[in-house]
Amino acid sequence: MFDFFRNNIKFLMGFLMLLIIPAFVLFGVEGYSNLREGRDVVAKVGRIEITRQEWDFAHRQEVDRLVASMPGIDRSLLDNEASRFDTLERLINERLLALASAEGLYLTTDQRLARELTQDPSIAALRRPDGSLDVDRYQQLLRAQGMTAEMFEANVRADLARRQVIDGLTQSAFLTPAVADQALRAFFERREVQVAHFRPQDFRAAIEVSDADLQAFYEQNPQLFQSPEQVDVEYLVLDLDAVSARIQLSESDLRAYHEQNIANLALQEQRRARHILLTVEPGADAETKAAVRREAQALLAELRAHPDRFAELARTRSQDPGSAAQGGDLDFFARGAMVKPFEDVVFALERHAISDVVETEFGFHIIQVTDIRRPQPESFEAARPRLERELRQQQAQRRFAEAAEDFSNLVYEQADTFVPAAEALGLTIRRANGVLRTGPLDAGRDAALANQRVLQAVFSPESLRQKRNTEAVEIGANRLVSARVLEHRPAHLQPFEDVKAEVRERLVQQRALEAARQQARDQLVAWQAGAQPRLQAPRIVSRIDDQGLPGPALGAALSVPAGPSTAAWTSADLGAEGVMVIRVNRVLERETPDPVRASLERNQLAQLWGQAEAQAYIQSLRARFKVQVLAKRGEAS
Structure with a gap:
């Protein structure tokens, strides 16, 4: 019964998970409503407001989920401005889809809701041996999340309704074989190219500049030579x-915590x-139950005589x-x-022992314990470093709120010095010089000064x-x-x-x-007119294999009109790396794929097409509901 649920869990499409519907089912859109005390609005979706508190809460949940799925990852890599704005975009998309589902009257039936709940692994784990849900444990799980069953199920219904909006687009995408094959041929097309790269460094030796040139360039481009504000x-x-660091642990505290750990280990014992x-229908009369019990007793006698036949019977x-099975x-x-009656018997039996007939609400059981797992407790001395670390961390968690209030009050009340706060809380006053509006010059310095909200406060x-x-x-x-701030140095033009x-x-x-670009233009004109070109060796490039060709050059080579035997010329500006002149010698059609591969490629293209339509639909909703993103880059953290 448990294997059935474990092996049939569905996962949302990666596109919907990452771009459209984040994994906030346990909290849901309505779950954020209790966070709307502040009115620091960061986005508007029609008349719906998204506050900074909602944004912060959603992002913390997303980071916690990712950290849990990738143990050992540096949390700071996930908690940056870009990822925070990704979270805000997901919140906006949720609100848009909620509005679209309400407008389209998308509903979730009780049967669809039940099917979705049975596929949730955290709920499937609450199943009894007969497959029924342990309602008490289910409600306990939800209470731990601050929710009732009604709230949770309403959130799941809302999530399913939003999902229907997108599923209608992504799952109905359709491309005819002719259109798909034409697109795939273009995508997998290969071209033989030769290039000439005109690099600025090849022209530097011939460049001469006077002091007057330098003075003029300096005066014409003062923004390039500003000393930044610091x-x-x-x-x-x-x-x-x-x-x-300020928590003192006594010997008695540690020994009590060790005893508690041993007790917890005992609770972690597992049995197979x-x-x-033999089932009994609910409401069966006493005679029927007695008959089933007699059948169970006869079966038990047979097992006592032949315990090796337990699995067979x-x-x-x-x-x-x-x-x-x-x-x-x-x-x-x-x-x-x-x-409980089943559990009490199982945890009282020795390994390989067979129980008497056990009656539960499902009928009559005969049970055999086949294996036992008992965690082995560490001695107090061996466990002491871990116990001290864990207990100190637990007490720090409990005391942090009080310390945070003291910290906030002290830095406000003694606003011209950090000494009272540092002494009261055992903190070290740190110093950083040359901090810019974008952060500290020293990239290895405490990440606290790289936080945009801290920088915003410092530079107010x-x-x-x-x-x-x-x-x-x-x-x-x-x-x-x-x-x-100890010292402020405004931006100024350097001498x-x-x-x-x-x-x-x-x-x-x-x-x-400029010289490299001019030389590239002149050579391209000359070579197109028939002059003998000086080009690198031919190479076959495609979107799958660029053969080291820079992105702009690859795009130019694949987009210029050319035929199987007709050469074509083009060029690509590589920015600071100069210009690349390109000759496409010939176009090579891809080999015809086998029918199975061709079918897979068409299906993948249809999925991508559906995702593109979904994104376009989201963009149309943003315009229709007049989405406003009020948070500015640099204010996200």
């Missing part, structure tokens, strides 16, 4: 490590059992459709997974003018920062003599690039 700051960071179930006599095997399970007009402590800024889970070498380098590079 501040020197001192700052404080309050995090769990800082709170943990098999059973034979379970296959032929057990009425549990989920385990009979496996010889009655229920695999390993811990306490709480089975109904009030902070620059008064040089007082900023408010406590939350930059992540259990992490607060306050900073104070010509100080940057003369940089002026020369920029001007020489600019003129060398």
